[in-house]
Amino acid sequence: MSKKTLIVIGNGMVGHHFLEQLVTTPAAADFDIKVFGEEKLLAYDRVHLSEYFSGSTHADLAMETADWYAENDIDLHLGEQVTGIDRDKQTITTPTAYYSYDELVLATGSYPFVPPIKGNEHPHCLVYRTLEDLESIRASSEGAKTGVVVGGGLLGLEAANALKSLGLDAHVVEFAPRLMPVQLDTDGGELLKRKIEELGVQVHTEKATTEIIEGADARLRMNFSDETHLETDLIVFSAGIRPQDALARASDLAMGERGGIIINDQCTTSDPHIHAIGECALWSERIFGLVAPGYTMARTLASVLNGDQEAAFTGADMSTKLKLLGVDVGSIGDAHGQTEGARSIRFNDEQAGHYRRMVISEDGKKLLGAILVGDNSHYDTLLQYALNEIKLPQQPETLILPESQGGAPTLGPDALPETASICSCHNVSKGDICGVIDAGCSDLGSVKSETKASTGCGGCAALLKNVVDSELEKRGVEVSKDICEHFPYSRQDLFNIVKVNGIRTFRTLIRDHGKGHGCDICKPAVGSILATCWNEHILATDHVPLQDTNDTFMANMQKNGTYSIVPRIPGGEITPDKLIVLGEVAKEYNLYTKITGGQRVDLFGATLSELPEIWEKLIAAGFETGHAYGKSLRTVKSCVGNTWCRYGVQDSVGMAITLENRYKGLRAPHKVKMAVSGCTRECAEAQSKDFGVIATENGWNLYVCGNGGMRPRHGDLFATDLSDEELIRTIDRVVMFYVRTADRLQRTSVWMENLEGGLDYLKQVVLEDSLGICEELEQHMADLVGTYQCEWKTAVEDPEKRKRFREFVNAPSKKDPVQQWTTERDQRRPLLEGEPA
């Protein structure tokens, strides 16, 4: 029997998921498969589209590689739009050819709705749907100051964030009286508006745009029906989506009144050989604008094509959990209480900016829906109650009250039934997870790759981890967190052991709690823990052998065995006199000199024995060690701030110096970086740091757990409008909690992502003191600040410690013969391998 032809129109998320499912089934062998995509790029993750602006490329976002299509014999036609369907002949047309089909799948998605406003065809009027759209927005933002998003829904707010991240003054114009009218009620919408405005995005509700004309001060001017207007350089329309159903309409398939290709439970249209899935499909008079329902349709259709009589799409949960501009928003089920007899319970803490609403059934037994703004920590629990119709407790309000006011603890994974849906994107239930664990998966990673759970929108990550951990624990699987072969403990365990037992040396620790003699993994880790706990000099006899070579010699070893010297220059502020000393010392020792990205000066090429001499001179001139070698605070970068800058609203340099002097020398699981910007223009790039501080009119906004490097991550907004004291107190607590609980070599970003409960949990611990440890954290920090010493100063003053800096202990004047040098751009540098002298 010759093979039949299956054609899929649309290479988007759902079309791709359909193929992914189909190729694993027997039916795959019956078909020659062809895919047509209008976009030139292979299917990519549209849900995370905005990450394109924070550096993700198409390759990062792509669902699969072209190789995958080739391996599965799928004939891929990218950049080839399908322009017609002939249902009688069973063919489709593209601008270049005809193709016959036996079965046809429409997965054409949707397109952004652009309201019919005069002037909307202006080249700086854009939309937010594809990577190409984002490229256009980026191009349009060049030379622009202001950007407006039309539409205050979920995507609109995401687009506003993108405009902000491009450095524009962002505005949102919404026709309805509140933001996110579909998901939120009046109170929720109000709170969201307030929070978003605090972040510098201006929200204009109840505005109907009548025309777009040439602006006076900016490129464009929007006139509103209430006679007001707004000038802007670019406009992004995000006023809802419309199903991309033009092909279906032209070939007379049954359509919804307001568009959408009508499908039955088997995802088949009015033509038995044509199917539709994803955002172009209309099921039971509904369009589903989320990826999870589209995936469910894709799976259903794959089963249908395999002859499964039972397979049926029966609707989907439209609950959403999002972080919009850093503000938590959650909406579950019947959020507006439209079910007959539904009653609501509301909790509104205007002070903290938390709003929660539960919609419960008439008999008070079931949760029908919920709205959350400002804090999503209750989302997982509420969602499980709603989806699994778990009977509500006697006093349902305890589910949304803060714990301090008698709130119930969150629902543990054990309380969930086997059928509980854990990941709705990939339709993974608790039962499925237990299944793969029983089949041999023994850690989170393998459960993820086996079930795909948590690889879609990512919203279920925390819940998945809880379920996996609890199931593994039940089966007696120990998840090994041992730091190395010498200690059966994690870094956090070791920290507690050291602290509780008052252990002051590695020797005691390994004798009483470990085995063997240690290694280059556990020794520096314990060295760091001891330093955090007791703050003794790292070159004290007991501690010397624990340190990495960089810590031992308090300088970074370079590739030729020489060292670099990085004095602290707090906040990057330096007097001309000190700058001259740096120059003089560098000249005397012939050190290669470079400005670092951390706003200070790095001097390279010092030999071991020169280090103390050089530091002696630097210390005499008032310099201190910069800890560039330590797993500790590096620098606090700052912009020039309101002292000089025309835009500055606070003294960013002063704050940076205060912070740098406070946290210098603190030993941590990994390096810690900070920055302070004097206004929202963010010249110090604070959001890419572990701790980023941005000045506001009223004080400081604090961002935490950002990261640069291989896996960049913007910090999360942690608290707003803090006074100087509040800012320092908050950073004290977060820093100390990190130092105490993180794994070895775990940066704050990964630490936070791995904390159960993530950012919300961290906020509870630090801002609400949910563990009751804040006082202790602050005290510990104060002790460390009080016992700070410049390690280099102590070392150069102590002849015993200086002895360590002899290159060859028996030949003080011997120069290491393998260090060879050449000159480049007027400075000395090491000779490279094989380079002639």
Added chain:
Amino acid sequence: MRARTNWEIVCTVDDLVPESGVAVWTEDGPVAVFYLPHRLPALFAVSHTDPFTGKNVLARGITGDLKGQPVVASPLYKQHFNLQTGQCLEDEAVAVKTYPVLLDGNNVRVEIPAANKESVAA
């Protein structure tokens, strides 16, 4: 004729750092001497030159034990070397030179092979 071997005094006990290494210059070039007081024997001497980079740095590595073998980790790219045999744990084909070492009163002596001694002297 010279003696077949030469036990060179390289430093005194006071120069040693417990659980760590120091570098000495010998007639065979740079040597790293390690003092691990909680083992028997407690003294080890290996070449100071990291075979992966040719740089003289091994005395500045972290010491310890892996699967019972005394080791030092190179401070540059962290490969481990067995202090007794010189064998690199990550790469079977690589080893560092080892030297017999002993404590003679207050002095630490390292045995320098005769051939080298002679070629240096010549």
